[in-house]
Amino acid sequence: MLNEKYQILLDQYDICADYLKRGRGGILCHTNHGIYALAQTSLSEDRLCAVSQWTELLKSAHFSNVDQYILNKNGCFLSYDKYYETYALRKTFSGTECDIHSMNDVQTAAANLGIFHRTSKDISFPSKNLRKYTSIHKHYQQKYSEMKSISRYIRNKKNKGTFEYLFLEQTKDFWKQMETALHYLEMADPSHIGWCHGAYNHHNILITGGFPATIHFEHFFYGYPILDLYYFLRKTLEKNNYNFAFCETVIQNYHQEFPLTSKDQKCLYGLLLFPEKFWKISNQYMGHKKHWVSPRYIDKLEEFVSSKELRALFLEKYVQIYNVF
Numbered sequence: 476m477l478n479e480k481y482q483i484l485l486d487q488y489d490i491c492a493d494y495l496k497r498g499r500g501g502i503l504c505h506t507n508h509g510i511y512a513l514a515q516t517s518l519s520e521d522r523l524c525a526v527s528q529w530t531e532l533l534k535s536a537h538f539s540n541v542d543q544y545i546l547n548k549n550g551c552f553l554s555y556d557k558y559y560e561t562y563a564l565r566k567t568f569s570g571t572e573c574d575i576h577s578m579n580d581v582q583t584a585a586a587n588l589g590i591f592h593r594t595s596k597d598i599s600f601p602s603k604n605l606r607k608y609t610s611i612h613k614h615y616q617q618k619y620s621e622m623k624s625i626s627r628y629i630r631n632k633k634n635k636g637t638f639e640y641l642f643l644e645q646t647k648d649f650w651k652q653m654e655t656a657l658h659y660l661e662m663a664d665p666s667h668i669g670w671c672h673g674a675y676n677h678h679n680i681l682i683t684g685g686f687p688a689t690i691h692f693e694h695f696f697y698g699y700p701i702l703d704l705y706y707f708l709r710k711t712l713e714k715n716n717y718n719f720a721f722c723e724t725v726i727q728n729y730h731q732e733f734p735l736t737s738k739d740q741k742c743l744y745g746l747l748l749f750p751e752k753f754w755k756i757s758n759q760y761m762g763h764k765k766h767w768v769s770p771r772y773i774d775k776l777e778e779f780v781s782s783k784e785l786r787a788l789f790l791e792k793y794v795q796i797y798n799v800f
Contacts, residue, residue, distance in 0.1 A: 523552035540688040568688040570681035589732025608698030659745030717789035
């Protein structure tokens with residue numbers, strides 16, 4: 476059944492799959508020439524072309540273990556099924572996803588990120604049509620403004636439920652953190668500007684027999700590399716109950732490959748202080764129907780609130796260890 480469903484798509488490429496296996500978001504095609512991943516995509520032909528060019532440049536710069544989008548027989552990156560839905564094929568790697576609970580895997584992923592930033596900083600790539608960050612402070616100021624709008628909506632809502640009452644109960648504490656974070660982000664610009672992965676998390680790092688593989692560069696952009704570090708660190712901390720040992724492992728192994736300055740540490744503190752998960756959950760809530768709030772959103776909010784004390788202790792220790800002030 477799996478073979479029949481995807482045969483029309485695979486016939487559009489010059490590959491011969493020995494067998495297919497379900498993977499994250501699509502299927503994995505095992506061939507004599509390696510593993511390919513076929514998945515639905517919302518990206519345009521131009522964007523896929525840019526991603527392909529970017530990963531080719533990384534390979535030329537000796538950051539070789541990256542996935543690669545493949546052209547079909549028509550010379551295009553986008554292929555269509557019988558319902559005219561768009562798919563794309565990538566050459567990928569054999570390996571396991573980075574185990575975010577494994578100190579060794581996290582150490583490997585952090586060093587890999589530093590190597591990527593060090594390697595890519597000197598790569599020249601036409602960035603005219605790519606997304607750029609002009610200011611981290613401006614970006615988080617926008618999130619702060621969104622939270623104000625969400626807060627006004629919830630306060631004025633007549634029929635409040637569990638989510639709304641919990642939101643209002645917690646807003647005061649998180650509001651202070653947002654405002655303080657914005658202050659630090661305004662005062663401490665990162666030391667480096669360069670190319671960013673854009674979605675550097677444990678799902679996009681494969682632990683192979685040799686050097687780790689980095690995949691899914693669809694969100695790559697030119698901006699502040701520290702945002703990649705922050706995103707990976709925040710995810711790691713959330714999944715490990717803000718265990719400070721994971722923070723030290725990430726920062727130390729990244730720093731060995733791409734050194735951090737005291738300004739970077741202050742900027743990183745401002746990013747970590749901003750309650751991003753609170754913003755993310757609230758944003759998801761606003762994007763869905765309000766007459767019925769999914770229990771999933773309530774669970775996520777309760778989980779974040781329950782970690783408030785652990786997060787506060789972590790932030791205090793971060794200030795002491797890295798001499799932020």
